[in-house]
Amino acid sequence: MIGIQKYAVIVAGGKGTRMGAAVPKQFLLLQGKPLLCYPIQAFADAIPGIRLILVLPPDQLGSARTVLRSYLGNLDVTIVAGGETRYNSVQNGLKEVADDGIVFVHDGARPLISIELIRRCYVRASEHGSAIPAIPVTESVRLDDLGVSTPVNRELLRIIQTPQTFRTEVILPAFQQDYDPAFTDEATVVEAFGAKVYLVEGMRDNIKVTTPLDMIIADALLKQRK
Amino acid sequence: MIGIQKYAVIVAGGKGTRMGAAVPKQFLLLQGKPLLCYPIQAFADAIPGIRLILVLPPDQLGSARTVLRSYLGNLDVTIVAGGETRYNSVQNGLKEVADDGIVFVHDGARPLISIELIRRCYVRASEHGSAIPAIPVTESVRLDDLGVSTPVNRELLRIIQTPQTFRTEVILPAFQQDYDPAFTDEATVVEAFGAKVYLVEGMRDNIKVTTPLDMIIADALLKQRK
Numbered sequence: 001m002i003g004i005q006k007y008a009v010i011v012a013g014g015k016g017t018r019m020g021a022a023v024p025k026q027f028l029l030l031q032g033k034p035l036l037c038y039p040i041q042a043f044a045d046a047i048p049g050i051r052l053i054l055v056l057p058p059d060q061l062g063s064a065r066t067v068l069r070s071y072l073g074n075l076d077v078t079i080v081a082g083g084e085t086r087y088n089s090v091q092n093g094l095k096e097v098a099d100d101g102i103v104f105v106h107d108g109a110r111p112l113i114s115i116e117l118i119r120r121c122y123v124r125a126s127e128h129g130s131a132i133p134a135i136p137v138t139e140s141v142r143l144d145d146l147g148v149s150t151p152v153n154r155e156l157l158r159i160i161q162t163p164q165t166f167r168t169e170v171i172l173p174a175f176q177q178d179y180d181p182a183f184t185d186e187a188t189v190v191e192a193f194g195a196k197v198y199l200v201e202g203m204r205d206n207i208k209v210t211t212p213l214d215m216i217i218a219d220a221l222l223k224q225r226k
Numbered sequence: 227m228i229g230i231q232k233y234a235v236i237v238a239g240g241k242g243t244r245m246g247a248a249v250p251k252q253f254l255l256l257q258g259k260p261l262l263c264y265p266i267q268a269f270a271d272a273i274p275g276i277r278l279i280l281v282l283p284p285d286q287l288g289s290a291r292t293v294l295r296s297y298l299g300n301l302d303v304t305i306v307a308g309g310e311t312r313y314n315s316v317q318n319g320l321k322e323v324a325d326d327g328i329v330f331v332h333d334g335a336r337p338l339i340s341i342e343l344i345r346r347c348y349v350r351a352s353e354h355g356s357a358i359p360a361i362p363v364t365e366s367v368r369l370d371d372l373g374v375s376t377p378v379n380r381e382l383l384r385i386i387q388t389p390q391t392f393r394t395e396v397i398l399p400a401f402q403q404d405y406d407p408a409f410t411d412e413a414t415v416v417e418a419f420g421a422k423v424y425l426v427e428g429m430r431d432n433i434k435v436t437t438p439l440d441m442i443i444a445d446a447l448l449k450q451r452k
Contacts, residue, residue: 134368140411143383160365220443
């Protein structure tokens with residue numbers, strides 16, 4: 001992993017309104033530490049020398065600086081203001097990416113990301129240009145279109161996680177495109193630009209914290225891991 | 227809810243091999259009580275007078291009787307041997323359903339089923355003939371066909387839960403059909419018979435316990451509920 005530059009763009013842009021808390025969810029405490037500290041620490045531990053870029057809503061930049069200093073000490077994190085959409089936020093983060101290398105784009109709300117998965121994504125993105133972690137679906141799924149629902153073959157479905165990982169020559173030009181509402185994640189952006197997307201095996205405990213229920217689950221999984 | 231008969235067919239037919247435990251997962255202890263006791267108790271609490279039918283692999287019938295007596299006392303539960311497939315197992319359970327009424331078919335591995343959701347399914351199945359609990363998907367989803375993956379519009383996708391609930395005149399004739407591998411749940415069976423399937427709002431904490439990770443999550447959610 002020596003020689004080329006690695007970047008983690010950690011996007012914690014949401015207002016987290018589904019959490020029903022006064023504090024944005026990225027600052028909620030999980031075992032005494034703000035949620036967003038977990039992925040930052042995981043990338044720093046997994047890839048020595050990685051450049052850490054944290055994208056946050058503009059009004060949270062100040063408090064983020066204080067939080068990072070308190071909890072992550074002198075870890076070097078570049079804090080960037082997000083935009084209107086996830087696409088804009090990632091675009092802003094990518095302005096900090098200069099050299100040829102590998103870029104991880106990770107949800108700030110996935111605190112349980114493991115060193116193992118980060119490295120798996122790194123290796124596969126180095127080979128293929130992209131690596132998107134995905135897990136199988138264990139429950140029945142239906143398509144519900146205006147109240148008419150039809151079964152879907154779940155064997156073919158994959159739940160997509162992050163870090164969505166790319167070589168810079170794939171992701172940087174892709175994010176020069178005009179915004180399209182079909183850009184729901186980085187994989188869709190890169191595909192629209194004509195690149196192929198490679199799936200890698202994700203991890204079931206790499207959950208996305210969206211609701212208070214997820215905080216309870218994240219807490220239990222974190223305790224188990226220790 | 228007076229007048230017509232109600233039945234809960236609780237299917238715990240799996241060997242639970244993904245659990246990696248010596249004991250079938252339906253007998254694993256969750257806060258000191260076997261997993262399968264939770265849904266049985268929930269249906270008994272939600273619908274007074276409901277007939278409880280538990281479907282298990284043939285070799286587990288004896289231990290089930292002992293377990294139920296120890297943990298659920300004199301609650302009246304009919305224990306039935308399951309078949310090769312989920313379809314066969316439900317068929318066997320339905321042999322115990324005689325009168326006109328409402329049938330709930332529930333995964334034994336969903337211990338967190340709530341009284342609220344049971345009653346919601348009851349009301350909607352009474353009106354429409356069927357009620358299938360479903361929740362939205364909060365993560366990106368892709369279709370992966372032989373290594374070629376394409377994005378799916380997750381707004382239209384629904385994760386299907388149980389209890390899948392039906393009026394007897396819908397479910398009983400549907401389960402007279404010859405088995406088809408496309409029968410992945412009760413909704414698909416009923417549809418193949420020509421009936422329309424109605425979705426109702428499920429509950430995110432009504433998880434299906436499949437892996438050891440799910441046991442940790444179920445334990446945390448159960449503690450929170452108390």
